Amino acid sequence: MSNATHSGDAAFVEFERVQKSYDGETLVVKDLNLAIGQGEFLTMLGPSGSGKTTCLMMLAGFETATNGDIRLGGRPINNIPPHKRGIGMVFQNYALFPHMTIAENLSFPLEVRKMGKDEREAKVKRALDMVEMGAFGGRRPAQLSGGQQQRVALARALVFEPELVLMDEPLGALDKQLREKMQFEIKHISDNLGITVVYVTHDQTEALTMSDRVAVFDDGRIQQLAPPDKLYEEPENSFVAQFIGENNTMMGTIESINNGIAVVKLDGGGLIDCKPINVSKPGERTRVSIRPERVEFNKERLQPGAHTLKAEVLEFIYMGDIFRTRLRVAGNDEFIVKTRNAPDQKRLQPGTMLDIGWLPTDCRALDA
Amino acid sequence: MSDTTQAGPVLAADGTPLKTSLNRALRRQKMRALALIAPLLIFVLVTFIAPIGDMLFRSVENKIVQDTLPLTVAALADWDPGLRELPEEPVYAALAADLQVAVKEKLHTKLGTRLNYENTGMSSMFRQIGRDVTKWDLATDGPFKEKFIEENKGWGDFATWRTLKSYSPTLTSGYFLNSVDLEKGPDGIRARDDNQRIYITLFIRTLWMALVITGACLLLGYPVAWLLANLPNKSANLLMILVLLPFWTSLLVRTSAWKVLLQEQGVINDVLVAIGFVADESRLQLINNQFGTITAMTHILLPFMILPLYSVMKTIPPSYLRAAKSLGATDWTAFWRVYFPQSVPGIGAGAILVFILSIGFYITPELVGGTKGVFISNRIAYHISSSLNWGLAAALGTILLAAVMLLYWAYDKIVGIDNVKLG
Numbered sequence: 137m138s139n140a141t142h143s144g145d146a147a148f149v150e151f152e153r154v155q156k157s158y159d160g161e162t163l164v165v166k167d168l169n170l171a172i173g174q175g176e177f178l179t180m181l182g183p184s185g186s187g188k189t190t191c192l193m194m195l196a197g198f199e200t201a202t203n204g205d206i207r208l209g210g211r212p213i214n215n216i217p218p219h220k221r222g223i224g225m226v227f228q229n230y231a232l233f234p235h236m237t238i239a240e241n242l243s244f245p246l247e248v249r250k251m252g253k254d255e256r257e258a259k260v261k262r263a264l265d266m267v268e269m270g271a272f273g274g275r276r277p278a279q280l281s282g283g284q285q286q287r288v289a290l291a292r293a294l295v296f297e298p299e300l301v302l303m304d305e306p307l308g309a310l311d312k313q314l315r316e317k318m319q320f321e322i323k324h325i326s327d328n329l330g331i332t333v334v335y336v337t338h339d340q341t342e343a344l345t346m347s348d349r350v351a352v353f354d355d356g357r358i359q360q361l362a363p364p365d366k367l368y369e370e371p372e373n374s375f376v377a378q379f380i381g382e383n384n385t386m387m388g389t390i391e392s393i394n395n396g397i398a399v400v401k402l403d404g405g406g407l408i409d410c411k412p413i414n415v416s417k418p419g420e421r422t423r424v425s426i427r428p429e430r431v432e433f434n435k436e437r438l439q440p441g442a443h444t445l446k447a448e449v450l451e452f453i454y455m456g457d458i459f460r461t462r463l464r465v466a467g468n469d470e471f472i473v474k475t476r477n478a479p480d481q482k483r484l485q486p487g488t489m490l491d492i493g494w495l496p497t498d499c500r501a502l503d504a
Numbered sequence: 505m506s507d508t509t510q511a512g513p514v515l516a517a518d519g520t521p522l523k524t525s526l527n528r529a530l531r532r533q534k535m536r537a538l539a540l541i542a543p544l545l546i547f548v549l550v551t552f553i554a555p556i557g558d559m560l561f562r563s564v565e566n567k568i569v570q571d572t573l574p575l576t577v578a579a580l581a582d583w584d585p586g587l588r589e590l591p592e593e594p595v596y597a598a599l600a601a602d603l604q605v606a607v608k609e610k611l612h613t614k615l616g617t618r619l620n621y622e623n624t625g626m627s628s629m630f631r632q633i634g635r636d637v638t639k640w641d642l643a644t645d646g647p648f649k650e651k652f653i654e655e656n657k658g659w660g661d662f663a664t665w666r667t668l669k670s671y672s673p674t675l676t677s678g679y680f681l682n683s684v685d686l687e688k689g690p691d692g693i694r695a696r697d698d699n700q701r702i703y704i705t706l707f708i709r710t711l712w713m714a715l716v717i718t719g720a721c722l723l724l725g726y727p728v729a730w731l732l733a734n735l736p737n738k739s740a741n742l743l744m745i746l747v748l749l750p751f752w753t754s755l756l757v758r759t760s761a762w763k764v765l766l767q768e769q770g771v772i773n774d775v776l777v778a779i780g781f782v783a784d785e786s787r788l789q790l791i792n793n794q795f796g797t798i799t800a801m802t803h804i805l806l807p808f809m810i811l812p813l814y815s816v817m818k819t820i821p822p823s824y825l826r827a828a829k830s831l832g833a834t835d836w837t838a839f840w841r842v843y844f845p846q847s848v849p850g851i852g853a854g855a856i857l858v859f860i861l862s863i864g865f866y867i868t869p870e871l872v873g874g875t876k877g878v879f880i881s882n883r884i885a886y887h888i889s890s891s892l893n894w895g896l897a898a899a900l901g902t903i904l905l906a907a908v909m910l911l912y913w914a915y916d917k918i919v920g921i922d923n924v925k926l927g
Contacts, residue, residue, distance in 0.1 A: 196826075196830055197829075197830075198826055198829075217829075217835075218826070218829040218830055219829045219830070219831075219832050219833055219834055219835075219838075220832075221830075222832070223830060224830070224831075225826075225827065225830040227823045227826070227827055228823070229821065229823060231821070231823040231824050231826070231827035232827075233824060233827075233828075233842055233846075234846065235845045235846055244828070244831055244833070244841070245831035245832050245833075248831065248832045248833045248834075248837055249832055292831065293830075293831075296831065296832065302830075
């Protein structure tokens with residue numbers, strides 16, 4: 137599905153040079169360019185204040201872009217009021233109308249579209265059945281649990297068959313287990329209906345689980361726009377590397393770059409092999425980043441001649457499915473290693489000294 | 505665990521029934537709570553509930569005839585006003601005896617005043633007879649019937665005696681009948697003469713004007729409350745101060761300000777004349793009528809509408825309106841179908857507050873209402889302080905109280921009182 141998205145002219149939703157300022161002094165969104173394909177599930181991920189919700193609100197029509205164009209199906213929508221955009225939206229607190237029953241809530245968008253009673257009832261029933269809430273039509277929102285309200289909110293955003301649905305942290309209020317269940321449900325429903333979804337969250341797991349592509353926002357800009365696997369494994373800058381998943385980072389200086397392998401001299405001492413990403417020449421400052429699960433203790437698994445670092449085990453934490461070991465590496469006390477809980481896995485005792493290393497492709501030399 | 509399987513009452517650990525045990529534990533708390541509210545409770549009982557009770561009782565109390573003329577009342581017991589004949593000599597003799605005592609104790613003018621409410625002219629009859637009756641010798645000067653009629657023809661009038669007879673019981677419905685423009689006639693209860701009917705009109709006017717004021721407050725207050733609830737905090741606070749400002753100004757000052765604004769030579773008329781909207785000789789009559797009362801009272805009561813509305817609107821998240829619009833509703837539909845129904849509890853609270861306050865308003869209508877713009881409360885005040893007919897004032901007040909309670913009950917039936925939110 138995500139393959140259909142990358143040709144620019146087929147874009148269903150397009151942001152072109154969009155800027156947004158509330159006070160006329162600072163830009164909340166700086167030069168946003170984004171093309172979303174028909175049927176794509178795109179997540180805007182970022183810390184609070186990064187501009188992701190503002191982008192969503194501009195798309196929904198509740199905020200106006202200070203500059204630039206937003207197009208929907210090739211049509212500029214800057215001057216179209218929200219109710220004429222035909223975009224479904226799921227809100228953070230669900231925003232189910234408390235004075236109406238569930239069925240009335242779902243019927244509302246159909247009523248304002250002047251749909252006949254029989255057609256309305258059929259559509260409401262179908263939408264409720266889709267989210268497995270068929271038996272709850274006569275209840276009020278306050279009588280439902282958080283998860284049930286969530287489903288109803290989803291059904292209401294879909295009942296008038298919009299091509300584009302926006303979701304603003306819809307799972308934020310649910311507990312962890314329910315959240316994970318709903319992630320899959322939303323994903324399945326959106327795939328089955330073939331609708332385009334723009335999803336805003338600050339939860340990276342959610343973003344990685346559900347999306348075709350993720351746009352990582354920071355400081356009013358998209359820092360990286362990529363499918364989840366690429367985003368996790370090949371972060372393009374240190375913000376993305378640190379924001380997505382857990383990461384060990386260390387500062388250093390480039391010694392040499394040969395055959396796509398950069399040798400970095402760490403500030404805390406020691407040399408290490410990395411993949412150069414945002415660095416080009418020896419002498420440059422860099423921040424190297426390695427995922428905790430890609431650290432290797434077993435020298436035989438490393439390339440011949442690979443550089444290794446001395447490490448001291450500080451703490452061993454048993455977490456069930458994984459072991460989490462805290463090491464002191466090159467003066468960094470917070471170096472984390474994650475290992476799978478397998479029968480032959482060694483449980484490292486505090487005080488043990490060992491050599492660690494990694495494949496150069498797993499360690500990325502990013503901007504300082 | 506074992507407690508739930510027992511057949512009898514659930515027992516606490518020491519064997520006493522759990523209920524007794526719980527009550528004992530809670531008693532101390534209850535006593536302390538009671539002690540905390542006791543001063544206020546006593547204060548309210550003594551200064552508020554008791555006087556109101558006393559006042560309500562005055563609306564039916566009528567001991568004055570019985571107390572002042574005990575012998576006459578006893579003598580009149582056998583007299584049947586239905587026969588339309590004057591009473592016999594013994595009644596007149598008894599009246600003479602009663603009056604001699606009453607004049608000595610200076611009670612006869614009071615009784616005259618009281619009976620004058622029911623039958624105009626009786627006040628002067630009692631004053632007149634009071635001057636002479638003490639000179640009569642009860643044993644020798646009879647028969648008294650002719651003497652009385654000689655003194656004042658009113659004593660030979662059948663209506664006088666009917667009034668005396670009607671008001672001799674210690675409880676009377678007279679004040680209440682009077683309050684609704686009825687009176688006791690020879691053939692039972694009948695409507696008063698047209699020129700004496702004022703209270704029904706006043707009651708209806710009071711209710712009607714209170715309703716108009718409530719409506720005006722709602723129309724003017726709703727948008728303000730909406731702004732208050734939706735503006736950013738800084739501007740909302742400023743606006744809130746502007747709303748509350750009237751609260752910090754004396755009611756009298758505000759009403760007087762309206763006098764300055766509205767009078768014929770006042771600011772508004774001057775401006776209208778200056779811009780040529782009205783001619784100098786046909787200045788608008790804005791004060792001393794219903795318009796004046798409604799304008800001034802709407803202004804004074806506006807905060808009582810805005811504040812409950814605001815506190816309810818503050819709890820309606822803006823996302824509801826956004827949700828409605830994203831679902832395809834126009835601004836108006838979103839407001840009317842989604843926002844407005846959720847603000848109804850605030851409307852209910854504000855409307856009840858304003859309506860009940862305005863129904864009992866006194867100072868403002870007194871100052872700017874003229875004759876056409878006064879409320880029933882002004883009439884009550886008149887009877888309390890000028891005409892000293894406290895019984896009638898009490899009856900009018902009781903009817904007003906009952907009307908408010910009836911409306912409150914109706915509101916509860918129609919809207920539901922738990923649907924009212926003050927904050």
